[in-house]
Amino acid sequence: MIYQGKQKIWADYQKEIPDDHWFYVRSCIRQNFFPGAEKMFLEICRNVLHKDFYETENHTTCGGIAYHCDTIPQETVMTIVARQFALMTEAGYENYVASCITSFGNYIEILETWNEFPELETRIREMLWKACRREFKKPKYVAHASDLIYKYRNLIAEKARYRLINRNTGEPLKVVEHIGCHYSKMFPSKGVGGAEYPYVLCGMIESWGGNVIDYPERRHCCGYGFRQYHVKANRGYSISNTHKKFESMEPYHPDMIITNCPGCPYFMDRWQYAIAEMEGKTYGENGYGIPVFTYEEVAGLVLGYDPWDLGLQLHQVAVEPLLDKIGIEYDPAAKYEGLDHKDLLRPELPGVLRCC
């Protein structure tokens, strides 16, 4: 195929992402799992790139977890989301950015449903008015936070202090990228690269110097799957999924994993401990695991932020071997020191998975 033809096809997979003025909504679970990630996103966008990002303490959950666990009906989720849109409208914004992949999928699903069934939108507007006397305009653009880091990836690369390169060999790091299922598998046209070629994380990795690994189970779910984990009897499904992914990527010897979903980094990180305890198997070098990061954490690392300010001490898999590989400076003694040198206490070390 001629190059222009390829470019034309690729253009269909692109997504319009406005440059500035965003209303930001956080994830329910990310701040507990990876506490530095969202803070770093706002820090980079506001203080490094000087963009306008507004967030309000009045926003709530989008209801996505309960919706995907089948515990609340869609009308309830729609009313919750309508309230979020009302907050955006009151703040005077038109561009809506979600930190969570499931929220992003949820917002898109609701907007698409309202397009197909306008009478439902009218009903939800009525319900919102009855519930809290609010009105809303639908957002002009809905993006996931990773879309924005993707958009700003070259600006970040220009300001970067480190690159995703092994300083001992000079080779690019082998990076596994894992896209959350609700990013583009539900509505392919809403994600960069669609469902077949999601490019959002690949773009970041390539801009920051790494090499993307293509492996057989690349597009497989991380294993979270809501009901697969939240119902304890189903947790075997969850860990089996994750196990399948790790078995598939193992022969390619990845140095790190980057994800853009709240659940994926958590499960790919913590299940490595569970797999090690259950089967005695680890997937990294010398008994370590493969470190798993959110895209904001990686952006923070390449920009030269202190790894402990990014919250990397709360990862199950030790990140130090990777930091050494890239050549990132860190103070091992400060790992469990919180704000104002408060001692965060040391966690118990696992039996099989090697940790620092």
Next chain:
Amino acid sequence: MMDFGFKISPSSAINLDNADLSLYDELCKAEPDICKCMACGSCSAACPANRFSGMSVRKLIIDLQRGKKKEAVKMLSDCMLCGKCTMVCPRGINTRHLILSICKLYKED
């Protein structure tokens, strides 16, 4: 090893690089029609044994294509050779003849 109250199920992933497909290649030479199968499942829907034993020509062909010989041979024992699958195949594959050829090749093995 620690017991968390749940287990890791064995992976269903099939590594085609490691699968032995030599018999399937032989079968393709003997029964070139097998390549016409589009896995529509009409044969399985028409099969009188399907409901009781899970016999399915569609599954049988897929198993052979994936090198899962044991599963395929086990399934063959449930076929009554009634020929209903041949009558409904939209691609006109003589599935009854195909099953006999599979029996010859794989059961010898």
